[in-house]
Amino acid sequence: MDILAKSREMLDALTTFPYYAVLPPTRDYASWQEASAIAFALTCIGARSDDLPSRLGATRVTVNPKASSVQDAVTRYSRTTVALEPHTDSSQQENPHSIVIFGMARPDDLGGETQMVIVDELLSTLNTDTIALLRRPIWPLGHQPKPILETDPSSGETRISYYRKQLERSLELGASLSEQQIKALSALDSAIINLSEMRSFRLEQGETLIINNHKVLHGRTALADGSQRLMMRYRLRANLAACTSVLESGKRSTTVIPERLMYAASRLEGQGRATQAQILKSYARRVNATATSESAPSMAEVENALGTRDFPRAQSLLEELAKEAGPNFDVSYFLSALATQRNEHAKAAALLANAATARPFIALSKDPKLLACRKSRYQQLILNDDSRSLRRNWGRQVMRE
Numbered sequence: 001m002d003i004l005a006k007s008r009e010m011l012d013a014l015t016t017f018p019y020y021a022v023l024p025p026t027r028d029y030a031s032w033q034e035a036s037a038i039a040f041a042l043t044c045i046g047a048r049s050d051d052l053p054s055r056l057g058a059t060r061v062t063v064n065p066k067a068s069s070v071q072d073a074v075t076r077y078s079r080t081t082v083a084l085e086p087h088t089d090s091s092q093q094e095n096p097h098s099i100v101i102f103g104m105a106r107p108d109d110l111g112g113e114t115q116m117v118i119v120d121e122l123l124s125t126l127n128t129d130t131i132a133l134l135r136r137p138i139w140p141l142g143h144q145p146k147p148i149l150e151t152d153p154s155s156g157e158t159r160i161s162y163y164r165k166q167l168e169r170s171l172e173l174g175a176s177l178s179e180q181q182i183k184a185l186s187a188l189d190s191a192i193i194n195l196s197e198m199r200s201f202r203l204e205q206g207e208t209l210i211i212n213n214h215k216v217l218h219g220r221t222a223l224a225d226g227s228q229r230l231m232m233r234y235r236l237r238a239n240l241a242a243c244t245s246v247l248e249s250g251k252r253s254t255t256v257i258p259e260r261l262m263y264a265a266s267r268l269e270g271q272g273r274a275t276q277a278q279i280l281k282s283y284a285r286r287v288n289a290t291a292t293s294e295s296a297p298s299m300a301e302v303e304n305a306l307g308t309r310d311f312p313r314a315q316s317l318l319e320e321l322a323k324e325a326g327p328n329f330d331v332s333y334f335l336s337a338l339a340t341q342r343n344e345h346a347k348a349a350a351l352l353a354n355a356a357t358a359r360p361f362i363a364l365s366k367d368p369k370l371l372a373c374r375k376s377r378y379q380q381l382i383l384n385d386d387s388r389s390l391r392r393n394w395g396r397q398v399m400r401e
């Protein structure tokens with residue numbers, strides 16, 4: 001499978017229900033290395049050219065009593081053994097990450113089941129008044145009040161940004177809620193708890209979970225005391241709608257994608273992420289090969305250039321075409337004609353000999369039958385050609401050689 005297929009697969013998983021996927025273990029490298037490399041590539045592919053991401057952030061998530069003693073960090077909970085209610089990551093930020101990846105390096109034998117809640121399912125359990133209130137930018141998550149539910153301007157879909165612990169932290173710091181807000185939150189929390197039972201599973205060693213952090217809340221059950229659980233976590237801001245647009249844009253994708261892949265690989269390399277860089281480079285080489293063959297000039301372009309007497313362009317297009325494998329009558333024939341025009345007769349003869357390997361009947365010979373065949377072919381070329389006089393004149397010169 002190439003990078004385009006891999007990218008589309010990941011994009012499909014992130015943009016269609018249930019908006020998350022569990023990837024199986026891989027053999028040569030960790031599944032999260034491949035997933036994070038592809039996700040970083042998606043981030044680069046969907047970015048504006050003046051806003052390309054510079055690095056891929058990664059965190060080793062382990063139970064860490066030292067980190068958990070930092071009282072002002074909401075994320076400290078992920079370093080403890082307590083259960084984490086379903087939430088979205090970076091909910092306190094104005095622009096939360098769109099992709100979160102968890103690679104399970106070492107699971108907890110006794111606990112730590114993953115729980116997922118999808119916003120679409122959540123919406124179907126909430127009443128319209130609650131939804132309307134959750135859409136208002138009044139919720140104390142981070143520095144500025146913001147909505148919990150909002151419409152994604154690119155996809156038109158409802159997205160969510162919510163972490164109860166984050167909100168409680170804001171309340172500790174002085175924010176307040178109205179009675180109506182408290183009631184709406186209570187309805188939201190109950191719905192989340194009820195739905196979390198439905199999508200609960202164990203992430204096995206070597207597996208990777210990829211999540212659309214705008215559409216899915218993730219949580220986990222409590223861990224065992226002294227848990228040695230180890231996960232790799234990556235968070236990325238990919239514009240998924242822009243990625244879809246580039247991947248579906250046909251010819252544009254053959255120019256943008258290889259360029260962005262090489263950029264992503266070089267950034268990963270610069271960060272010391274050699275495996276991820278290598279994964280993208282090997283994919284990028286395959287895409288480059290495809291792009292080259294897809295963007296090769298056509299004979300129609302050559303004939304256009306000849307028709308407008310743009311001979312340098314015709315020459316350059318023909319040279320490009322000549323790089324393709326296998327003998328090609330038209331390419332050699334026209335290159336020969338151009339050589340004749342420049343009075344490079346020896347070169348023209350050699351090129352005509354090349355053409356002859358593709359169409360043997362055009363070979364120089366004094367055999368009358370072959371000569372007749374050559375003439376017939378020559379006539380046919382003239383009759384079929386729009387730039388008839390051009391080819392006739394050149395053809396005659398070439399044929400005389």
Ligand SMILES: [Fe+2]
Pocket residue numbers: 078087088089218
């Ligand atoms: Fe989280």
